[in-house]
Amino acid sequence: MRRRPSVLVAAALAASVVGLTGCTESVEGTTPVGTLTPPGPTASTATAAAPSERPLVVETVFGQVDLDPGQAFSRTGAIISRALYQTLTTLSAQDETQAEAGLAQYTISPEGKWLTLRLRADATFSDGTPVTTDDVIFTLNRAAGLGGLPATILGNLRMTKVDERTMTITSPSANFALPAILANPAFGILNSSAVKAQGGTIGPNDFAGPWLQTHSAGSGPYVLAARTTGTVTLRANPHWNGPPPAHPEIVLRDATAAEQVRDLEAGRADIALDVSPSQAEAIQLDPADRALRVVTRRSATTAYLVLNTSAKVNRWTADPDFAEAVRRGLDSAALAKLVGGGTIAAPGLIPQGIFGALKPAATNPAPAPTPSGSAGASGTPPPSGAAPAPTATPFPASPSASLPRPTMTTPTARPRTMDGRDLAAAKAALKRAGYTGEPLTLHYAEEQPIEGVPAKLLAEAVARQLGEAGITVHPEGIAAADARSAYEKGTEAFALWSFTPAFPGPENYLLFAPGHPIGLHAGWPLRAATVVDELTIQALNSVGEDRRATYTSWQRAMNTAGPFVPLVQPASHYAYGSRVTALSTNPIWTIDLAQTR
Incomplete structure (x- = not known):
């Protein structure tokens, strides 16, 4: 059967999802899901904020930076795209598991097969032209045509124009994910006229990518002012119709974690986004750093090991017994304790805070602390029991009869649990x-x-633990670009990686299944593990009460038969100086620069 690629990376947010908002600083309120916020200031007032003495400087490790939103799936790319481009929907600041209106108001059908979108009447691009349905359709079709992860997320969607501000998006099968999928910065809406003038089109003949590395064509609060090696400068969009950003100019700068903290302490930077747990603790305990603040929040990132299943790559990682020894030889709770700072052991690929996560072991460290000493910070979770608006309930309580139900076969392999360290078994x-x-x-x-x-x-900690089990491991750091290239080509035998979802939904993690993109990185083809194949299909088709049990079964099968070994779920630590009063953070796009005060 044909699989729905639209849900291989992302899915809708289940109504019973545990919130990811526990330690987020948010400065804006929200409106009911699916409704538009009141119109913001006019273009003339949007830039009325008094300029500060210098730009706000934000430092982070850049990694791979692509400023074409249709390709910007890196952490830094998402931060920048969020500032330059508006998305049709967004994630609620009060409950990050819920999608709400962004550039458009939306209505999703009860069976989840179509979405109606109505654009804001006052939305304009940075050149003053209005945002239209044609721009939206061009943007989404272009992202699909470019291929890569954004295209995988979108999948087989059909878009129909109703009028200049109204359109429908139709999915061939139930896809309650759409509102949350469209909130990802990779789907920031482009000025189609400007992009087409630079060679933009649908499909492999698109040549606008290089132009978008040094120019922006969006309707967001900022425009791209300059880009050099290691720096990206953003300036307030003169045609922005929302609340004026507190900082008219922002410079993002590439810096190591050590450089970020030093620059923050010396006043050369205002925000550091890659603060380690030990650095965060040092800042909080050092009397000389009283002007600095640290925000700690639960991340949606899972760190994991990958063992390539191809014997042509490595005979040992391809051996199921060797893979079992690796799992048995690791103590993820000890790894979490070593890292510290709110890090918890990862019992499965799906992290805590996302629907379907396995329950953490009782011995795991406590959850991440709340923000420390920040003026205007809010670390209060949303009220328990708050009912989501009807249009935001991605998975109805009653299963849809239209969804196929594959027959589940009984595993033939001997049952084995992978919970806990067992050196003798290893x-x-x-x-x-x-x-x-x-x-x-x-x-x-x-x-x-x-x-x-x-x-x-x-x-190094993994190597020490596996050494105690009898496995000789030599850790070796290599350039990120080289490591990523080898991993994506499926030629890397044994590696440490991390995964952050496209949005907080469990179907993101089906990418790790046999024959799917990350599974193929590990040389794991379709039908390599038929039980996992069947559970993957069942997870894709599950709704309502079936979902939690299905994803639990899927993760446990992955823990037994898969080439991926979940390790830890670290917390996020951000630090900022006296020129900032509060951060607006999010596990998907890290920080909303326009809402940072």
Whole structure:
């Protein structure tokens, strides 16, 4: 059967999802889901904020930065796209598991097969022209035509223009994910006339990408003013019709985690986005750093190991018994304790805070602390029991009869649990594999921290633990671009990576299934694990009360048969100086620069 690619990366937010908002600082209120916020100031008042003495300087590790929103799926790219482009929907500041109106008001059909969108009447691009349905359809079709992760998220959608401000999006099957999918900054709406004039089109003959690296064509609160190696400068959009941003000019600067903290302490930077747990603790305890504030929040990031299943890449990582020994030889609770700062052990690929996550072990460290000492900060979770608006309930309580139900076969392999460390079982698995201590290199992206945590710290701890199980591991950091290239080509044997979802929905993680994009990175083809294949289809089609049990079964099957070993879910730590009073953070786009005060 044909699989729905639109839900391989992202899905709708279940009504019973645990909120991701526990430690978020938010400065804006929200309106009921699916309704428009009141019109903001006119273009003339949107830039009335008094300029500060210098630009606000935000430092982070850039990694791969693509400023074409249709390709901007990196962390830094998402931060910038969020500032330059508006999305049709957004995620609620009060409950980040819920989608609400952004550039458009939306209505989703009861069966989840179509979405009607009505654009704001006052929305204009940075050149003053109005945002129209044609711009929306061009943007989404172009993103699909460019391929890559955004195209995988969108999948097979059909868009129909009703008038200049109204359109419908139709999915061939139930897709309650659409409101949340469209909130991702990768789907920031482009000025189609401007992009077409620079060679933009639908499909492989699109040549607008290079132009979009140095120019913006959006309706967001900022425009791209300049870009050099290691810096991106944003200035307030003179035609922005929303609340004026507090900082008329922002400079994003590439810096290591150590440089970020030093620059923050010296006043050369205002916000640091890659603060490690130890750095955060040092800032909070140092009397000399009283002017600095730290925000700690739960992230949606899972750090994991990948063992390539192809014997052509590595005979040991391809051996199921060796993979079992790796799982049995690791103590994720000890790794979480080592990292500290609110880090918790990851019992499965789906992190805590997203619907379908496995329950954490009782021995895990406590959840991340609330924001520390920040004026205007809010770390209060949304009230429990608050009912979402009807149009925002992605999964109805009663299953849809129209969704196919694949027959589940009984696993033939011996049942094995992978919960907890068991060195004796690890050594027994190594004996079955015939492994006698041959060295194995564990690669990691050297300059790319995982939510501020140095990848080297985790890699070395993993090597020590596996050494106690009898596996000889040599951690080796390599350039992030080289590591990513090898991983995506499926030529990396043993590596440490992390995954942050496109939005808080469990179907993001089906990317790890056999034959799907991340599964293929590990050399794991379709039909390599038929039980996982069937559970993947069942998860795609599950609704209502079936969903939690289905995703629990899927993750446990992945923990037994898959080439991925979940390690930890780190917290996020951000620090800022006296020129900032509050941050507006989000697990998907990290920080909303326009709403940071």
